Amino acid sequence: xxxxxxxxxxxxxxxxxxxxxxxxxxxxxxALDLGEVPVADVCLAYLADLEAAGEMDLESASEFLVxxxxxxxxxxxxxxxxxxxxxxxxxxxxxxxxxxxxxxxxRVQAAARWLEERLAATGPRLFRDGPPALxxxxxxxxxxxxxxxxxxxxxxxxxxxxxxxxxxxxxVLRRRLPLLRLLDHVRRVVSERGSCSFDEAVRGLDRGxxxxxxxxxxxxxxxxxxAVTQSEPFGPIxxxxxxxxxxxxxxxxx
Amino acid sequence: xxxQDARVVEALLFxxxxxxxERALADAAGIGEADVEEAIEVLLERHAPGASGVxxxxxxxxxxxxxxxxxxxxxxxxxxxxxxxPLSKAALETLAVVAYAGPVSRPEIARIRGVAxxxxxxxxxxxxxxxxxxxSDRPGQPLLYRTxxxxxxxxxxxxxxxxxxxxxxxxxxxxxxxxxxxxxxxMAAEQAVSIEEPGPAxxxx
Amino acid sequence: xxxQDARVVEALLFxxxxxxxERALADAAGIGEADVEEAIEVLLERHAPGASGVxxxxxxxxxxxxxxxxxxxxxxxxxxxxxxxPLSKAALETLAVVAYAGPVSRPEIARIRGVAxxxxxxxxxxxxxxxxxxxSDRPGQPLLYRTxxxxxxxxxxxxxxxxxxxxxxxxxxxxxxxxxxxxxxxMAAEQAVSIEEPGPAxxxx
Numbered sequence: 001x002x003x004x005x006x007x008x009x010x011x012x013x014x015x016x017x018x019x020x021x022x023x024x025x026x027x028x029x030x031a032l033d034l035g036e037v038p039v040a041d042v043c044l045a046y047l048a049d050l051e052a053a054g055e056m057d058l059e060s061a062s063e064f065l066v067x068x069x070x071x072x073x074x075x076x077x078x079x080x081x082x083x084x085x086x087x088x089x090x091x092x093x094x095x096x097x098x099x100x101x102x103x104x105x106x107r108v109q110a111a112a113r114w115l116e117e118r119l120a121a122t123g124p125r126l127f128r129d130g131p132p133a134l135x136x137x138x139x140x141x142x143x144x145x146x147x148x149x150x151x152x153x154x155x156x157x158x159x160x161x162x163x164x165x166x167x168x169x170x171x172v173l174r175r176r177l178p179l180l181r182l183l184d185h186v187r188r189v190v191s192e193r194g195s196c197s198f199d200e201a202v203r204g205l206d207r208g209x210x211x212x213x214x215x216x217x218x219x220x221x222x223x224x225x226x227a228v229t230q231s232e233p234f235g236p237i238x239x240x241x242x243x244x245x246x247x248x249x250x251x252x253x254x
Numbered sequence: 255x256x257x258q259d260a261r262v263v264e265a266l267l268f269x270x271x272x273x274x275x276e277r278a279l280a281d282a283a284g285i286g287e288a289d290v291e292e293a294i295e296v297l298l299e300r301h302a303p304g305a306s307g308v309x310x311x312x313x314x315x316x317x318x319x320x321x322x323x324x325x326x327x328x329x330x331x332x333x334x335x336x337x338x339x340p341l342s343k344a345a346l347e348t349l350a351v352v353a354y355a356g357p358v359s360r361p362e363i364a365r366i367r368g369v370a371x372x373x374x375x376x377x378x379x380x381x382x383x384x385x386x387x388x389x390s391d392r393p394g395q396p397l398l399y400r401t402x403x404x405x406x407x408x409x410x411x412x413x414x415x416x417x418x419x420x421x422x423x424x425x426x427x428x429x430x431x432x433x434x435x436x437x438x439x440x441m442a443a444e445q446a447v448s449i450e451e452p453g454p455a456x457x458x459x
Numbered sequence: 460x461x462x463q464d465a466r467v468v469e470a471l472l473f474x475x476x477x478x479x480x481e482r483a484l485a486d487a488a489g490i491g492e493a494d495v496e497e498a499i500e501v502l503l504e505r506h507a508p509g510a511s512g513v514x515x516x517x518x519x520x521x522x523x524x525x526x527x528x529x530x531x532x533x534x535x536x537x538x539x540x541x542x543x544x545p546l547s548k549a550a551l552e553t554l555a556v557v558a559y560a561g562p563v564s565r566p567e568i569a570r571i572r573g574v575a576x577x578x579x580x581x582x583x584x585x586x587x588x589x590x591x592x593x594x595s596d597r598p599g600q601p602l603l604y605r606t607x608x609x610x611x612x613x614x615x616x617x618x619x620x621x622x623x624x625x626x627x628x629x630x631x632x633x634x635x636x637x638x639x640x641x642x643x644x645x646m647a648a649e650q651a652v653s654i655e656e657p658g659p660a661x662x663x664x
Contacts, residue, residue: 126265126269127269128268128269128270128271129271129372129373129376130271130376130379130380131271131376131379131380132268132271132318132319132320132321133267133270133271133272133273133274133318133319133320134273134311134313134318134319134320135320135321146338146408147405147408147409147410148409149409149410149411149417149418149419150419151346152346152349152350152353152354152409152418152419153350153418153419153420153421155343155346155347155349155350156347156350156351156354156421156434157421158347159347159350159351159366159367159368160421160437160438160441162367162368
């Protein structure tokens with residue numbers, strides 16, 4: 001039985017582990033090939049992949065934008081004064097910082113590869129994590145009063161305080177909603193019933209999941225799969241399968 | 255049955271945290287039960303008292319390895335020492351959760367602490383500070399854990415849970431263990447969606 | 460050293476779920492460290508691959524028994540670990556950062572990898588490969604992480620982090636910052652037009 005959270009946690013955007021990975025792959029490419037690599041297209045493809053995988057979170061997207069911005073700044077300065085880039089401290093600094101970080105990251109990748117190869121070479125090494133099935137006969141230990149109950153109270157206060165901290169914006173960021181499943185769920189409900197209200201479709205889901213389901217509905221509308229009507233503000237939202245509207249919707253989006 | 259079959263059965267018995275019967279051994283080893291029985295014969299000899307420090311024993315639910323009686327004192331000293339090492343922060347937090355909110359399951363501990371609790375739970379089991387206490391009736395029926403009498407002795411809690419000190423949370427005292435417990439249970443429930451594998455809700459709807 | 464000493468050391472190694480060093484074994488067994496060393500010699504033979512399903516090996520923090528490689532498949536079946544996924548690229552990179560630079564905080568890992576490290580850190584914690592190691596004194600006092608004994612065992616690191624290849628050697632054939640920088644500049648120059656183009660971004664968004 002896999003731990004329940006393992007699946008959600010293992011999501012990883014292959015083949016790139018992050019923006020540095022992507023940039024480094026581009027930088028390390030043979031210089032001759034560089035002209036053939038449309039950086040902007042690759043960047044957009046990367047973001048699109050993130051979104052498609054339901055992994056578009058603000059943190060990774062914004063880290064990525066910072067890098068693209070650094071690249072753009074380099075380029076802009078090159079355009080302004082192509083021959084003087086080395087004399088421009090700002091451009092130089094930006095390039096140096098980015099280069100230093102990428103070079104450091106390249107070594108981390110090499111270390112990660114080493115670990116991966118090590119794991120493959122040593123094979124699965126299995127040992128018992130906990131106590132054995134049977135314990136030896138055991139004398140009663142004279143350990144009364146060696147623990148400090150206040151340490152327990154302190155530890156629990158830490159746990160509770162941490163949970164309070166995380167209930168702030170971080171909590172929202174870390175919450176992983178099953179967007180793709182909700183998308184499928186809404187799609188299935190609408191296609192099975194032909195037409196239903198949003199409230200019916202999300203019955204049984206909690207608030208966060210309902211919000212995500214609403215996002216799913218918007219996405220289906222955008223994709224032309226579902227049409228929605230709402231007769232008045234805060235009124236019930238009716239959804240229906242929109243095969244007829246499909247061509248029109250995709251035509252507008254293109 | 256080959257020599258290797260015997261070694262594989264030996265490895266299984268070493269690794270298992272509970273006794274294994276012939277069926278379970280055969281399934282895991284990918285051999286027949288008759289082969290398992292022959293392997294057990296070989297291992298009974300190899301792990302006889304006086305031949306090895308680890309003896310093979312038949313118990314109600316199957317076969318298990320156990321430290322030999324001649325090593326009992328050394329084992330007690332080792333466990334004593336392990337128990338007296340300072341608890342890691344993760345283990346102390348886990349112990350606190352079990353003490354105040356127990357019986358609780360591993361997933362609930364993970365939700366309250368915000369990180370998985372597998373290793374701290376193992377370490378507390380090993381120190382004899384917590385023990386299994388049946389199964390939860392939640393989906394998946396996870397094992398429940400509670401603190402032991404040893405825990406009460408180590409922490410000198412004469413009235414068990416009711417001797418636990420109040421929690422000073424942001425200057426506000428949560429007086430009784432019952433209030434702390436209900437707060438923790440609420441925390442576990444609140445965190446449920448973010449940590450549990452998403453999806454069942456959507457699928458069951 | 461007597462035969463019994465060897466058996467007692469064997470029992471201790473069996474009982475403990477983590478590596479034990481000579482000192483700990485000697486203390487628990489009530490014998491000298493020289494006797495422990497002799498006992499280990501005997502046990503290395505008894506628990507050699509091919510002789511037993513349980514092999515004795517040295518890791519950074521001491522001696523430990525583990526299932527023999529030939530039993531790996533059966534053991535994985537028993538523990539239901541077949542379904543366990545290999546470490547993701549992100550998790551391996553994060554593990555590398557913690558192994559070489561630890562104790563290290565999540566924000567530092569994120570800075571080095573250029574991407575948020577929450578998921579890989581969580582997954583490594585869950586697998587018991589890293590653990591908390593206090594808090595940084597940097598602003599926000601983020602939690603620090605270090606690799607575990609389990610990490611040493613899984614990756615067979617006899618000398619712990621000293622068994623890792625020096626990071627400079629790993630990167631010998633990799634370009635240094637200067638070369639990366641000149642390639643970046645070259646890339647930016649060549650890509651000037653294609654980045655500038657009002658790409659499909661606005662429309663597809």
